[in-house]
Amino acid sequence: MTGPLEDLDERQREAVTALRGPVVVLAGAGAGKTRVITHRIAHGVDTGTYSPGRVMAVTFTTKAAGEMRARLRALGVEGVSARTFHATALAQLNYFWPTLAGDAMPSIVDNKVRLLAHAADGVGLEPDTATLRDVASEIEWRKVTMRSIEEYARDRPQGVGGLDVERIVRLQRAYEDLKDQRRQIDFEDVLLACAGMIEAEPRVAATIHEQYRHFTVDEYQDVSPLQARLLELWLGDRRDLCVVGDASQTIYSFAGADPRFLLDFERRHAGARVIRLERNYRSTPAILDVANALMKDRPGALRLVSAAEESPDAAGEAFVPTVNAYDDERDEARAVAARIRARIAEGADPATIAVLYRAHAQSAELLRALADVGVPTTVLGGRRFFDVPEVRQAVMALRAAAVAPLTGTFVEAVRDVLRSLGLTDDPPPAGGAVRDAWEARAALLRLAEEAPEGTTLREFADELLRRARVHEEPTLRTVTLATLHAAKGLEWDHVHLIGLAEGLLPISYAQTFETIDEERRLTYVGITRAVRTLELSWSRGSRDRRPSRFLQEIGTRTVRAARAGGLGAPARSSGRPRSSSTASTPRR
Incomplete structure (x- = not known):
């Protein structure tokens, strides 16, 4: 078992040894943030600065929390509370509610859309299932941004589906009333109820403050106003808070994530120590050139520097990111499938290859094309x-x-x-x-x-x-197909990022500066999933699409055509991606 200060670079060691006071770790993609978080906690325990039972480590997914606990166990640390925001809040509600209310906690709504359908029946509305799903998302956004129904109506006047804002307000009120009648709370209510309980009950606040003294929050760029408020209540007047995040990977703004909490951390926490992790242990320099160019001058962007060597092909030449254009989506899918088949024939494990895209609908052509050439696939985000x-x-x-x-x-x-x-x-x-x-x-x-x-x-x-x-799932020996959202936090040796055309990436409904910037961050997430090779592509399609503006931003200057039957020879490059205007002429 290695010690918590072993095998760390200078900046990682600085973060791991910064045990007291407010600390913000700006951790770029592939910079080893989970390693830093767990080694920091282990170092705090080893030095006697932390008692494991008084450490709260919060993240956003059950899988990430499980990985954190497993890494802490490997470092010899047991007893740390490593959970999601919701799991932590739910545990506190279950503990305190019987004492405060004299009865069991309300049950959790297991299907928001179904409950909304019942509420709609009660007020004479007949929205379809898709509209109900959209209304459910609106309710979630309203609650995590801490808005009342009246404030929601003021700030989101555009309506949803076939429902104008007046009917959406009526439906939301009916939904809340039906929940109360059934003595239920929904997923977002768990956070709201926990925050309200701590604010209203001084003895609850005192108990929590006595229990937890040291706080760590992963993926801090994704916190919502409600989560930020709950964290403040957990923290109380203590200052031992460490947050870790990357503003360039904020891709859940539609769900209430607000990177300003990360970007403004120094202002909100006087005397905060800022540590930047920009050494990337995942991708080659050429791939990081593309990522850095895309995020140049964006707020909070880190400039990633590769710790890896260039990844040579069989001929000893370095692979460089490529850009290929096709006539339509079917041609694009077939060409990608052919290149994947050829790579597997050269010895690559299918599990090391991924095809990423903006929307689920883009997977259909890929599934057909890959099946036609005998390549097994798994669609990420399906059934566990x-x-x-x-x-x-x-x-x-x-x-x-x-x-x-x-x-x-x-x-x-x-x-x-x-x-x-x-x-x-x-x-x-x-x-x-x-x-x-x-x-x-x-x-x-x-x-x-x-x-x-x-x-x-x-x-x-x-x-x-x-x-x-x-949710610790084994690795399947299949090529992964995934949306950019589902790919976050993962990596593959070989990544194909398809659909880089206006209307797909950025997606058509992204019209404002803020929404376009979110699409840019999504593209950045996709690019930084690649370890050795990155191939970008787009197709004109029936609508005669134009290449994505992001391709222009990363500097696609030269031409490289896709070879339909195989990988072909890599083009020499200074690190800029190469672009093709056609996929019909193979380069040998």
Whole structure:
């Protein structure tokens, strides 16, 4: 087990050893922010500055919180409260509510759209499901930005779907009334109720302030006004707050995220220490040239410097980002599929390749094209791995098999169970549910093959249940298709970023300076997912689209055509991406 100060660069060590007072860590993409957060907490515990039980580490997803806890365990630290904002608030409500109210806490609304539909019936409205989903999003935005219904009507007068603002207000009031009648609260109410409880009950505030003395917040650029307010209440008059974030990765403004809390941290917290992590441990210099050019002069932008060497191809030349143009989306998808197939034929693991895009609808052509060339895929953001019926069936079968004594090795026993459920030595054709089920079972077998020596079948089944609880999913040997939003926080050796055309990226409804800037940040997130190679593309389509303005900003100056049948030879470059005006002429 390594110590918390080992294997850190100068700036990371500075952040890890800054244990007291307000600290803001501006951490660029690939700069090792989770490592810094966990090593900082471990260093605080090792030096006696922190007691683990008095540390609150807050992040935004259950998966990220689980990873934080796992890394802390690896550093020998147990007992730190590493949770999401909602999980922390819910735990506090469950603890204090019975004492304050004399009864159990209200139940949580499990389906906001369904409840909205019932509320709409009660006030004589008949919106379709899509409109109800949009209204649900509006309710969420209203609450996390801490607006009343009246303030919402003033600030969002445009209406939603076929409903004008007056009917939306009526529907929101009916929704709140129905919740009260059913004694329910929704996801956002959890934060509101927790904040209200701390503000209204001095003894609750005193208990929380006594329990937690040191605070860390990950992805601070994504906090909403409501989360920022709750954090202030948790903090009280203490100053031991460390926030970590990157303004260039703010991509959830539509859901209430406000990067101003990160950008204004020094002003809000007198004497705050500012530490910049700009050394990128993920991408090659050429990829970072593209990312830096895109975000040049944007508020809070960091200038990333690569710690990696250029990634050479088989001929010893460095890959450079490329830009390719196509006649339509089908041609674009087929060319991307052909290049992926060729890369896999050269030895790349499909799991190291991703195709990223702005909207879910763009995946359809890609799925067809990749299936046509026999490349297995997984669409990120679909059903969670452990919710797949074949996986649940396999876990139950493994638990049942654990009762009987082993007749062979542990791995053989797992393989026998999975074969009884349909796993074959050779995969079925790519595309469709049969191949998806095969990939899931194969992933379970790989987990068994990677398990520590001496693992029993029962221990393996229990480990699968633990993984399911914390959303720790295995890696499938498939090419990943993902929206830019879903790709945040992940990385792949080889990234294809498609659809870089006006109307798609930036998306057509982004019309203001602020919304265009959000689209730029989304593009930046996509670019910085790439480790070794980055290929950008766009297509004219039936609407005769123009290339994205972002391509002009990153300086697409020279021409490189896509080779439909393979990877072709990389173009020499000073680091600027290369652009093609056609995909029909291969360059050898």
